[in-house]
Amino acid sequence: MSELLPCPLCGDKATRASGYASCDSCSAWAQVEDWNRRHAPDGWQMVPVEPTGRMQVAGLRQRYDEDGTRGVYRAMLAAAPKLGGEV
Numbered sequence: 001m002s003e004l005l006p007c008p009l010c011g012d013k014a015t016r017a018s019g020y021a022s023c024d025s026c027s028a029w030a031q032v033e034d035w036n037r038r039h040a041p042d043g044w045q046m047v048p049v050e051p052t053g054r055m056q057v058a059g060l061r062q063r064y065d066e067d068g069t070r071g072v073y074r075a076m077l078a079a080a081p082k083l084g085g086e087v
């Protein structure tokens, strides 16, 4: 039996039942092989194509941070909604 990777959409723990994997946090599900194939590599995350208002505010608050663009980018990613979560 192959290892079950975390949810490919929100990163939370997945559970296995009858050849399928599912996520209690965002309700995603798929066959185990497809589930593991869709997993984002370490260091990657799914974000909206257009930044949400919360992401933009987080980025603006970081604009004078000493990390410059990197700090803005990290703040916006941290504020990005999780799939199935509050936007």
Ligand SMILES: [Zn+2]
Pocket: 007, 008, 009, 010, 011, 012, 023, 024, 025, 026, 027, 028
């Ligand atoms: Zn999930």
